[in-house]
Amino acid sequence: MKYNVREEILNLNVYKAGKPISEVKRELGIDEVIKLASNENPLGCSPKAKEAIKRTVEESQLYPDASNYELKEIIANKFNVKHDEVFVSTGSDALIKMICNTFLNAGDESVMPEVTFPRYDAATKLMGAKSIKIPMKDNGLDLEKMVESINSKTKLIWFCNPNNPTGTIFTKNEFENILNRIPENVIMIMDEAYIEYVTDSNFPDSLDYFKEHPNMVILRTFSKAYGLASLRCGYGIAHEELVGYFNRVIGPFDVNLFAQQAAAAAMQDEKFIQKVHEVNKQGKEYLYSEFDKLGLPYIKTNANFIMVDTKTDDKQVFEKLLKQGLIIRPGHLLGMPGWMRVTVGTKDQNVKFIEALKKSL
Ligand SMILES: Cc1ncc(COP(=O)(O)O)c(C=O)c1O
Structure with missing residues (x-):
């Protein structure tokens, strides 16, 4: 066949x-x-998330809230951002694919570190685009070389901080040195799946920058510190116009009700x-x-x-x-x-x- x-x-x-x-x-x-x-x-996971999962059993027959209203409200309040600046889907893995669906055409380029989360590469290739992999510097991201590799074909640049699998971070200073050299038409993705574990005070929290940079997309997840990997729920924060485009690509019922309820409860258990x-x-x-x-x-x-x-x-x-x-x-x-x-x-x-x-x- x-x-x-x-x-x-x-x-x-x-x-x-x-x-x-x-x-x-x-x-x-x-x-x-x-x-x-x-x-x-x-x-x-948090005992509060467990309770929420048990409660949700009684609503198993219902479709989940397609707008993810309550979960987005909790995320928006926690980080002091607008409701419409928040987006969610089935794990940040799905969000990585969604970003590539939104931006990449065949022949476009996506810049990423050579040793990093492999899904940026797979999602780029799925769209017929090309991954530009920048060799590591002292096991961390070579931010200078990453920015230097941007050209007219570049649509996306991926920053994993802390980086998986090296566990390294780039600092606030290092990031500020390159931030303004990323053109506005290149989307920078800040994958902060492990942010809750960071111990270095020089770590740059992307939330401090995204208001000034409408081309910044922050990705986070409930799979790691929140302990909800099985339920598949990731979230992101970006400029509301960008989120409007993302919401056209994300499926209406992608995040199931158990995930919505458990994630909302988990985020409130500091x-x-x-x-x-x-x-x-x-x-x-x-x-x-x-x-x-x-x-x-x-x-x-x-x-x-x-x-x-x-x-x-x-x-x-x-x-x-x-x-x-x-x-x-x-x-x-x-x-x-x-x-x-x-x-x-x-x-x-x-x-x-x-x-x-x-x-x-
Ligand atoms: C850096 C990074 N980003 C994203 C993900 C995807 O996580 P999830 O789809 O469970 O939210 C992982 C998972 O290991 C990861 O290490």
Whole structure:
């Protein structure tokens, strides 16, 4: 059978996600599996979000609110922005695709770091556009080179801060040095999926800039610190005219009612987010000290994961950890062969990971 599939699809690969716990249990016949592969929240989600999910069961037969009114109100109030400056969809992953749908024609260019969240590249290619990948500088984004690569074909420029998978940030000063050199007709996407974990006070919060820059799009998610990855809900903030275009592309019922209600409740539980931040901070300090003892170089992180140099074949380390019930993300899948990315877990999970790692090296 010869299907008339678009060439862009033929050239895409299926995204290889972190191995699910159920798959490892099935394959290895073991009961205890710890997943530190996809930067999920080891503390789960806010009890308030759980309550909201339970309550929503009674409304399962109803379509969700297509305008996402309540959730947008809560986001707008929290960040002191207008209701019409907020947009939401099924995870920031869907928003990445939506932005490409909105702006990219075949032959256009999208500038991004070489080692970053791979969905910018996939969504760019889906539209027949070209990804311009800028090599990293000291494992972080090379902002100067990224801006220098803008030309008349450039429609989008992607800034992941903190960057996945390196965990690095660029500072307020570094960003301000390039911000005004990005032409108004190039959309800059600030992907801040891990902002709640940031510990460096020099981190630039994009909310301080977007009012002055109508070409800035901020993306955030309920999947990481808010612990709601399974429900699929991401949000963004941008100029209201831009949001009007986005809302033409986003499907009316994309965000299901469970996600809307749980996300709204989760965002109002600031105490939970503070706890998540604190547990992550302690966890990363513990892991740093253990990597130091093992003589393994690592990149200091502002997120809930750490990139570690295994100094050997990361595929083998991955397999050996897997046999002990620990799932991490091998670096060869992330553009950094020899390295591995591990999500910071609970204290107990981190200790078990280090014990298993010692046996794997
Ligand atoms: C940098 C970054 N952006 C976006 C996403 C997508 O998250 P979600 O679609 O769950 O909101 C991820 C997920 O890992 C990520 O690491």
